[in-house]
Amino acid sequence: MLIKISTSELDLLKTQAKQSQRMRKNFNFHKHPDDLLQRMLHAMNPGTYVQPHKHETSDKREVFILLEGKVAVVEFDDAGAISSFIILSHETGNFGVEIPERTWHMLIALEENSVVYEVKDGPYSPAHDKDFATWAPKEGEPECTEYLSNLRNQIKP
DSSP: OOOOOOHHHHHHHHHHHHHSTTSEEEEEOSSSTTOSEEEEEEEEOTTOOOOOEEOTTTTOOEEEEEEESEEEEEEEOTTSOEEEEEEEETTTTBOEEEEOTTOEEEEEEOSTTEEEEEEEESOOOTTTSOEEOTTSOOTTSTTHHHHHHHHHHHTOO
């Protein structure tokens, strides 16, 4: 059976993201955490905070393809300085990015109702999936808003 990505699926996910306290929502296409190819949609809104992280313990690559909106994908060095970034948007003509394993990164929603399709190596193990950056605030900490604002100021095209 075909797995479809249509306006109705995106609209539902965007509504769920707006209603979420985290201002984002994902939908998994893969059936099990053990699947070797993880595929999902992420709907997100400005202000959501994805703590910088890397996939080192289990060496996973990630691909993000923009479907709607505008999203910054930021890469950091080991000290937490921005080493590279890309603005994914139809305006810029940048539609996707692949992040190598062992690379510090995060996504920043720059427009309401932004949606990306993610493909990542599996399997998924919550205990070993992400190594979070100790140089950045943890999700939910009061410093997240200021940290996110400072990053947005640094990545203006």
